[in-house]
Amino acid sequence: MNSVSSATTSYAPFFLNTGRMPRSMIWNEDSKFPGVRIFAQKMKDALLTAHDAILVARVKQTRMANRKRKEAPFIAGDLVYLSTEN
Known part of the structure; x- marks a missing residue:
């Protein structure tokens, strides 16, 4: 959530x-319905597991995207041509 x-x-x-x-x-208090607490804990665990999996996937995707990426051959202040097509 x-x-x-x-x-x-x-x-x-x-x-x-x-x-x-x-x-x-x-x-803080004990529930009359222990199944509710168990369900809530399972859902919380599932959300935390999904969150961790998303973070791992994000790191992996970032590494893959940056694997062949190269620095731009120009620096701030250089004059460059800019295409206005599209």
């Missing part, structure tokens, strides 16, 4: 999707 406010919109994506902020997944 993305409950962090965006710098652009000043709203959390969760709030914009549902119209409310998510409840905290931290409880």
Whole structure:
């Protein structure tokens, strides 16, 4: 659940999707329904696992994209031709 406010919109994506902020997944008291706590913990674990997998994929994709990338042969202040086609 993305409950962090965006710098652009000043709203959390969760709030914009549902119209409310998510409840905290931290409880201080014992529940009458232990299955709810188990389900919430499984969902939290799944979200953390997915988040970690996304980060690993992002690093891998960045490495692959930059593998054959070369620095530009010019520096700031150089005169270059610019195509206005397209």
